[in-house]
Amino acid sequence: xxxxxxxxxxxxxxxxxxxxxxxxxxxxxxxxxxxxxxxxxxxxxxxxxxxxxxxxxxxxxxxxxxxxxxxxxxxxxxxxxxxxxxxxxxxxxxxxxxxxxxxxxxxxxxxxxxxxxxxxxxxxxxxxxxxxxxxxxxxxxxxxxxxxxxxxxxxxxxxxxxxxxxxxxxxxxxxxxxxxxxxxxxxxxxxxxxxxxxxxxxxxxxxxxxxxxxxxxxxxxxxxxxxxxxxxxxxxxxxxxxxxxxxxxxxxxxxxxxxxxxxxxxxxxxxxxxxxxxxxxxxxxxxxxxxxxxxxxxxxxxxxxxxxxxxxxxxxxxxxxxxxxxxxxxxxxxxxxxxxxxxxxxxxxxxxxxxxxxxxxxxxxxxxxxxxxxxxxxxxxxxxxxxxxxxxxxxxxxxxxxxxxxxxxxxxxxxxxxxxxxxxxxxxxxxxxxxxxxxx
Numbered sequence: 001x002x003x004x005x006x007x008x009x010x011x012x013x014x015x016x017x018x019x020x021x022x023x024x025x026x027x028x029x030x031x032x033x034x035x036x037x038x039x040x041x042x043x044x045x046x047x048x049x050x051x052x053x054x055x056x057x058x059x060x061x062x063x064x065x066x067x068x069x070x071x072x073x074x075x076x077x078x079x080x081x082x083x084x085x086x087x088x089x090x091x092x093x094x095x096x097x098x099x100x101x102x103x104x105x106x107x108x109x110x111x112x113x114x115x116x117x118x119x120x121x122x123x124x125x126x127x128x129x130x131x132x133x134x135x136x137x138x139x140x141x142x143x144x145x146x147x148x149x150x151x152x153x154x155x156x157x158x159x160x161x162x163x164x165x166x167x168x169x170x171x172x173x174x175x176x177x178x179x180x181x182x183x184x185x186x187x188x189x190x191x192x193x194x195x196x197x198x199x200x201x202x203x204x205x206x207x208x209x210x211x212x213x214x215x216x217x218x219x220x221x222x223x224x225x226x227x228x229x230x231x232x233x234x235x236x237x238x239x240x241x242x243x244x245x246x247x248x249x250x251x252x253x254x255x256x257x258x259x260x261x262x263x264x265x266x267x268x269x270x271x272x273x274x275x276x277x278x279x280x281x282x283x284x285x286x287x288x289x290x291x292x293x294x295x296x297x298x299x300x301x302x303x304x305x306x307x308x309x310x311x312x313x314x315x316x317x318x319x320x321x322x323x324x325x326x327x328x329x330x331x332x333x334x335x336x337x338x339x340x341x342x343x344x345x346x347x348x349x350x351x352x353x354x355x356x357x358x359x360x361x362x363x364x365x366x367x368x369x370x371x372x373x374x375x376x377x378x379x380x381x382x383x384x385x386x387x388x389x390x391x392x393x394x395x396x397x398x399x400x401x402x403x404x405x406x407x408x409x410x411x412x413x414x415x416x417x418x419x420x421x422x423x424x425x426x427x428x429x430x431x432x433x434x435x436x437x438x439x440x
């Protein structure tokens with residue numbers, strides 16, 4: 001995969017993180033240009049000739065005590081982050097550096113590519129960022145490059161990625177939300193696959209209860225042309241055999257599926273567009289551009305946090321309709337089967353699926369709480385707002401499992417409803433089969 005600082009996508013971040021795809025560098029021209037400019041700058045330069053945060057007005061003597069900044073900011077906490085997420089962070093930061101604007105020595109870029117390709121990842125921890133820069137994670141990465149922290153993974157036979165970062169490289173290297181963006185990109189890519197599979201799941205339920213396809217008609221969609229709604233309705237129409245409506249109005253789980261699930265697709269599209277802007281942005285502070293250093297707030301993650309908050313709320317709506325369809329699948333009035341799809345009168349059948357799905361839905365509701373309702377004032381008031389996109393991305397990643405479980409419960413029940421007679425035996429196997437279905 002050729003990285004050029006301009007075209008990185010969420011899907012590509014996932015491909016490098018989980019698929020083992022190797023990266024190459026298309027060009028160092030923009031990185032070299034910003035580094036050359038930085039070398040010639042005079043006057044106050046945040047984090048290099050001055051301290052950081054509330055120490056922004058303190059002149060450093062001698063200038064460039066940046067390596068101490070790395071050692072003080074490396075203190076993350078909590079569970080270690082899995083290597084795939086750490087590798088995703090490396091590819092994001094490498095691509096950002098290639099976009100130019102940081103002033104970091106461009107010779108570090110091939111070393112980061114070497115780390116990615118060799119399976120080396122820095123030791124990262126869960127807690128330590130609030131959406132204004134992933135300082136702990138990137139400080140750990142910088143100290144690995146300097147040899148002060150050990151890399152994780154990689155072949156013992158191969159070279160250990162190393163680079164002598166200069167003190168002036170320290171703040172520019174860590175001035176990024178690369179770890180947050182990596183989590184967001186991974187979550188959105190995997191959610192895309194899951195939300196697409198949700199349409200297949202709904203098609204099975206539509207068939208199992210003989211739900212009307214009339215709400216999916218093109219005329220209905222054209223009357224209210226939201227893009228996601230139209231996509232869902234068109235795809236679901238193609239999956240369903242023509243049927244005559246047996247009921248004038250089906251429950252909302254069927255009648256409003258295109259509207260609700262379409263809104264989730266729209267929210268995902270907005271989140272992906274927002275994240276991919278930042279994957280390829282020069283969100284550096286200061287930004288080295290032209291012949292000047294521009295002190296700015298491009299590091300702030302409000303756009304990403306807001307987009308991910310909206311996405312998680314939309315996922316809850318999709319899951320709620322899935323559990324509503326699951327309820328109809330337990331009802332003889334819709335399936336023509338025994339209550340709970342049991343194999344004999346009085347048996348509990350697939351009732352437990354409702355418990356499992358509602359448990360997972362409760363977890364989704366918890367994760368959907370908007371992080372953007374909070375803020376933080378730190379560093380003696382110099383930093384008086386936070387975006388919390390870090391938490392938004394982490395929560396979005398955590399949404400994957402409960403959403404998958406809700407959909408798997410619906411799929412397992414709908415599949416059972418279509419079989420005659422209903423199969424007996426452990427329901428765990430049916431649920432596992434449905435979860436594998438979602439990963440096709």
